[in-house]
Amino acid sequence: MNSKLCFIAALLLVGCSKDPSDIGGDQTANWGEQPALPTVTGEATFTLKAADDYVSVMGNTTPRMPNFPALKPKKGVVRGYVADLSGKPLQGAYIGVRSTATGGLYSGASGETDANGYYEITIPWGAAEFYAAGYTIDYGAGRAIMSLASTDGKTGSFPSADGLVKNFVLLSYGVYNKEVYGQKPRDQSNYAGGSFYITYNVGDPSEYYTPPNYLPEGTEIQITLTPDEPGLYGENKTFVINKTVSLQNYNILIMNVPVGRYTLSAKVKDGKPLQLEAVGRYAGTSPHYGLKPARAVGSAKLLFTPDTRTELAMVLPNYSNWGTLQIKADRME
Structure with missing residues (x-):
């Protein structure tokens, strides 16, 4: 073959070759080496003041x-x-x-x-x-x-x-959209992790009668989440939330918990356990998800509840599909 024909053949081969970045599907893609998974272990403690009513336990980061x-x-x-x-x-x-x-x-x-x-x-x-x-x-x-x-x-x-x-x-935790976080850090739908409320009644000392199960103003309570097993990507971290209750607010929103199974425990500072009860929209919606048992003293199992959107075509991108379970905490009578 003369040099001119060889040159043409080379051009044809170049023109017919595929750019790897132009090919999809399961036969040709090369995923290559992957970075190590983030390590999520140990224990994190949060202390919330009277005016604080939410916490993202994994902060504002995304893996x-x-x-x-x-x-x-x-x-x-x-x-x-x-x-x-x-x-x-x-x-x-x-x-x-x-x-x-x-x-x-x-x-x-x-x-x-x-x-x-x-x-x-x-x-x-x-x-x-x-x-x-x-x-x-x-x-x-x-x-x-x-x-x-x-x-x-x-x-x-x-x-x-x-x-x-x-x-x-x-993702099992993390912020979906940093712009939304900057404007609405309390928006639980912007976190990939699970979320739940702890609600309580606070007694006003100025009132003539306060029910015995109300928490006195200024009471310190402690909520602890302990993993029952490693999470979706091996997360195995315990979260402890200390909160001073106040008439300023009646709940704590705990968000961005790595997806998994947990034991939830709740007590007052002196060690006395709180009564726990699943209430509100997501209470009793499933025999498997939520707080089990639905009424407990001191501790119960917690499995996050998928939202009511049960079809893949209804799940928005960058928007949590976990429902926020409401858990009422009362002082023992």
Whole structure:
């Protein structure tokens, strides 16, 4: 073969070769080496003053993201990968996008990830956004749907014609959106971890009659969460929350607890146990989730309750799908 033909053949081979970042699916992607999982062990203690009514036990951080295979945008297509925090691809994750044109009518499209965690969806024409991103896990004696977090913390509008690459991660704790956190740090839906309220009645010494199970103003109570087993990614940390009760507020919102099984204990400073009772919207909604038993003295088992959105297509991205259980704490009579 002469030199001219060899040159043409070389060009053809280059033109036909695939850019690795332009390939998706379970045959070609290379996930590569992954960073070690974050270590979440030991014990953390929080002391809340009378005016404090919430705490994020894992703070305002988000775990580092795994390494994803490279992808380039394809016009008219949204695609990417879904993995757990260790970098394991997740098959069967649901991703939904919708677009709107003039007039405000929406057109939607969706897809599920393959064995390599890859999805690819042709986007309806218009201004597009993600309306769903969820994954189902084994949890307790049943199954629970969790929201997926976008690796860049964004799921806002983008032009459908340009296409987009968007990767998602299954988190057990962490802040979904730092901008929302800056504006609403008390918004439990912006945390991937579970949450619950401790509510109580506070006795006013100026009143003629105060029921015996009310907590006197200024009483110090202690709430302890002890893992029964390692969590979703091996988390094994105990959380102790000390709180001075006050007429200023009647509850504590405890948020961003790594997903897992816990023993919840509650007592006053002198060591006397508090009576615990699951109340409100999520009480008794499941024989497996929530506070077990639903009424207890001193301690009970706690398993976070999935919200009422039971279909993957209804789970918003970057938005917690855990319901906030309300637990009433009373002094022993």
